[in-house]
Amino acid sequence: MAICGIDFGTSNSSVGILRQGQVFVVPLDNGSTSSPSAMFFRPDGATLFGTAAVDAYTQGEAGRFMRALKSMLGHKALATSTLINRKRVRFSDIIGHYLRYLKQAAEEAAGEAVTSVVLGRPVFYVDNDAEADRLAEDTMATIARQAGFTDVTFAYEPVAAAHAHADSGDSDVKDADLILVVDLGGGTADFSLLRKGAGGDMRQPEILGSDGVHIGGTDLDYRVNVDFFMPLMGYGGSMNDTFRTKVLPIPQWYFQDLATWQRIPFMYEPKIRTELREIRTLAQEPDKIDRIIEILDERLGHRLAxxxxxxxxxxxxxxxxxxxxxxxxxxxxVDVARADYEATIDPQITRIVAASQRLLATIGEKAERVDAILMTGGTSQVPQIQRQFAKAYPNADLLMEDLFATVCTGLTRLAATRFA
Ligand SMILES: Nc1ncnc2c1ncn2[C@@H]1O[C@H](COP(=O)(O)OP(=O)(O)OP(=O)(O)O)[C@@H](O)[C@H]1O
Ligand SMILES: [Mg+2]
Structure with missing residues (x-):
């Protein structure tokens, strides 16, 4: 029975196995080591995964598209269902379907059954709610067992990223003693502070602590969508009340939910479209409301996101x-200027950096003592983020990682140790 590490990400996922004792990150679609955490359900019952799913959706094929389902873990909505091919399917079962796809890819690469998995998890699936956070991990474990894994354990994603460095030849890592691992993904920002093991050994890092916050690239997408796109679709506009005696703001949540990846499927419910048609008759700029109606009628929400x-x-x-x-x-x-974009995402970036500072404060370390920041995850490419981390940690070298496979590599390495 073989083992694997699975990085089920909000935006992208990877799966790694061992081959002759070495970590092998399994090529998913197009040979890439990471693939969009996306699914497309065709009317004929076939399911597409990853890039194929994204392509089918963007090319306007008929069917249902799903992405960013990890963000539902720890929330009640996960137990609800959605209509796919006239059948009600629970969101948790949709995640299970996706895990089975990764498991199968691992098995094809391994040439045998893969039944033990270390799953990555953010430090907090849910912020400031220990109960919901525990529920999220329990749910994920249940989903993994239902998908056919018999041994399921978890590791914090930034801890996994640290373990990916076990035999790092990177001289900057070699010289560093106190290292901040920063994993900025689609859904969460996660941190671990570590000291290298005896003799500067990255194979035995001492993890001093981990912390995280539920802010990621999808939150930046949300800001772009709400602040720059949605005003064209009626966001921020006004309407008359039914008796036409007062002017009211058009409820904002329609636009906000439509800009939230994991809320998009709920926006296609017929009730919402009926409400918006009613709002259109009262709106001061009905042409703009026509656009949001068109987006819902044609299921273009993910396209916009x-x-x-x-x-x-x-x-x-x-x-x-x-x-x-x-x-x-x-x-x-619409044209968006860098300066306006940076202004709109600034509060999020500040909160991300603050979460890393909270970690240092808890441990009792000073920012000045951090020698290196190992950055991974797609969102670490945002220049404003790099600038703010460089400012907050003035003596640290900023080391950019393989942005999409590091966590998976570390998880697989952990799996090798845990299931040895
Ligand atoms: N050049 C870039 N600039 C800014 N953001 C980027 C860039 N490239 C990718 N991203 C963003 O990186 C995010 C995906 O990163 P990653 O694959 O590390 O996340 P994930 O592992 O799926 O999410 P999480 O770990 O939070 O569950 C997406 O929000 C994507 O838009
Ligand atoms: Mg990730």
């Missing part, structure tokens, strides 16, 4: 970016 993500990624390199919404209305477009 994907465009927000793409704009965010473009702004990691460019000073401004243009997004065209021809799929909503001919010629509809």
């Amino acid at each position: 994907g465009d927000a993500e793409a704009a965010k990624i473009a702004l990691s390199h460019a000073q401004s970016t243009r997004t065209v919404f021809d799929y909503v209305e001919d010629g509809l477009a």
Whole structure:
């Protein structure tokens, strides 16, 4: 029976196995070591995963698209269901379906059954709610067992990232003593502070502590979507009350939920579309409400969120970016400038850095003593984040990792030790 490490991420997932004692991260779609945590359910009953799922959806194929389901762990919504091909399916079963896909990929690569897994987990699935957090891990363990794993254990994602360095030849890591591991993903920001083992050995790091906060790349997508895209769709607009005696703000939650990856499937319920048609008759700018109705009718919510993500990624390199919404209305477009984007995400970035500082405070270490920051996860590419960490840790070298496979590598290495 073989072992594996699974990094089930909010945005991307990876699975690793051992081959001749070495960690092997299994190529998923297109040979990539990480693949979008996405599924597409075709009307004929077939399910597509990863990039194939994203492509089918963006090409406008008929079917249901799901992404960012990890964010539902620890929340009641996970036990609810959604209609797929006229059948009610629970969200927890949808996650199970995805885990089985990863398990099967591991088994094909290993050539044997893979039944033991170390699953990565954020330090907090849910912030400030120990009960919900425990429930999230329990639920994930149950889902993994139902998917066919008999031995299921967990490791904090940043701890796994630290273990990925076991035989790191990186000279900067070699020279460092006190290291802050920073894993900035799609859903959460997670940190571990570690001291290298005796003789500066990365194979036996002493983990001094871990902390995290539920802020990630999807929250930055949300800000881009709500602050720059949604005003075109009626967000922030006004409407008359039913008796046309008062002017009221249009409820904001429609736009906010539509901009939240894991809430998008709920927005397609017929009741919501009926309410918005009612709002349209009262709205001061009905043309804009027509656009949100079009987005819901055509199930374009993930497309819009994907465009927000793409704009965010473009702004990691460019000073401004243009997004065209021809799929909503001919010629509809918006330009977002880097400066405006950075202003809108600043509170989130400050909270991420503050969570790392809280970790140091708990341990009783000083920021000045951190020699190196090992950064991993897609969101660590945001320039503003790199600047703020460099400022908060003035004596640390900022070392960027293989951004998408580090956690999985570490989890697999941990699996090798735990299931030895
Ligand atoms: N160049 C870039 N600039 C900014 N963000 C980026 C860039 N490339 C990828 N991202 C973001 O990185 C995030 C995905 O990172 P990653 O794959 O590490 O997350 P994850 O492991 O799925 O999430 P989590 O660990 O929080 O569950 C997404 O939000 C994606 O938009
Ligand atoms: Mg991750």
